[in-house]
Amino acid sequence: MDEISWGIIGVGDVTEVKSGPGFQQAEGSRLVAVMRRDGAKAEDYARRHGVPRWYDDAEALLVDPEVDAVYVATPPDSHRHYAVRAAAVGKPVYVEKPMARTAEECRTMIRACDAAGVPLFVAYYRRAMPRFRTVATLLADGAIGDVRAVTVRTTSAPEMWDPGHLPWRVRPEIAGGGLFVDLGSHTLDLLDHLLGPLSHVRGTAVNLGGHYPAEDTVTMTFQAGAGDSAVEGVGLWCFAAQERTDEVSLVGSRGTLRFSTFGDEPLRLTTATGERTIEAPKPATVQLPLIQTVVDALRGVGPCPSTGVSALRTAEVVDTVLAGYRDRMSLGS
Structure with a gap:
């Protein structure tokens, strides 16, 4: 795949500087859609960051045919749900840390992604800084x-x-x-x-x-x-x-x-x-180095050091x- 098109579920504060711009700055990556339950805030984020589409419903973003992979940036109590849903529609997942509330929730996410044959990455971005x-x-x-x-x-x-x-x-x-x-x-x-x-x-x-x-x-x-x-x-x-x-x-x-x-x-x-x-x-965008490794892994040109398996250990x-x-x-x- 020459370029990975991303969708973000949950465009809160963490996505403003730390992570969101990284999906636009990484080589071989672009950000095409964002979602927030408050539609006005989702639209505002998309306008300010130059993102083509916004949603107030996560399912609509997940089934968007132009979204290749999903970044879940919601609070931890919904990480499992959105990771499992992304896997169900065949899309790789990059999820914020902590990976979930408990190790058992993490295992559920890993099992779902393994069953669907999609990779699961976690935003422990210090591994790549x-x-x-x-x-x-x-x-x-x-x-x-x-x-x-x-x-x-x-x-x-x-x-x-x-x-x-x-x-x-x-x-x-x-x-x-x-x-x-x-x-x-x-x-x-x-x-x-x-x-x-x-x-x-x-x-x-x-x-x-x-x-x-x-x-x-x-x-x-x-x-x-x-x-x-x-x-x-x-x-x-x-x-x-x-x-x-x-x-x-x-x-x-x-x-x-x-x-x-x-x-x-x-x-x-x-x-x-x-x-x-x-x-x-x-770096100015602290997650960019890790995001680049995620994009590289999805494009088949390099490994990512932070996966669901490594995050489960934590x-x-x-x-x-x-x-x-x-x-x-x-x-x-």
Whole structure:
């Protein structure tokens, strides 16, 4: 296929800059249709972004004969539904992260796409960002020697949302959890990509701030990779703190590499000779590098590093860590 024609289901904020323009900027790709339940907003998006058609009904977009592949950018509670429907009409799917609310929903999506013979990709776009390709290159080149351990620390102050109008990201019935699911999953998936699948996962989730129903603090231990090269890991995600931190630290036999998951400040490499910084900015359209790999995979000219199978592993880690909290919430409801 020379060119992939895309349709987007759910043109909310994430599609304005982070992802939507990427389908127009990628080589061999074009955006031909968008859908939002509010037709006026769908029409406005199409006008502003130069998209030929808009819909207020997802089914109409799915059966549009000019749409080759579908990007699902709705909140997680509808990812399974739209992925299964896209597969049923024979169209490849690129779905926002987290892939779904639970690992079982992810498995349903994978089974549907496998049965239909269509590929399933997930928007864990850090796997393809130049910033993290630089990290991967440093590791492959032995910049810190053998990786021994990894620490993750993500903290921030709580947002003071109106309890009657909470965003979907902290409503478990929509998101599958709170900001650990929405934000923490990015780091978990990145570690899977850089170091290998996570195993021996143990974790505790609690709500310390009481600002919303979802967990706001998570601690976790794990291993990344396997065998003699397995890396010991520990993580803290606290969204009820005063200090804002965002740091992943890869500790090696000959040095340490530190970087943020969400920022674009330089990477910091510390070895016996001292510390040096390495510029690693974000692209203007952060999803473009991954979108290009999706388009390449659909055109048969290259692989995509973020699939339903890889994203399922992250969902399984999240399920393991949140199992106790979800059980307590269920018993208390």
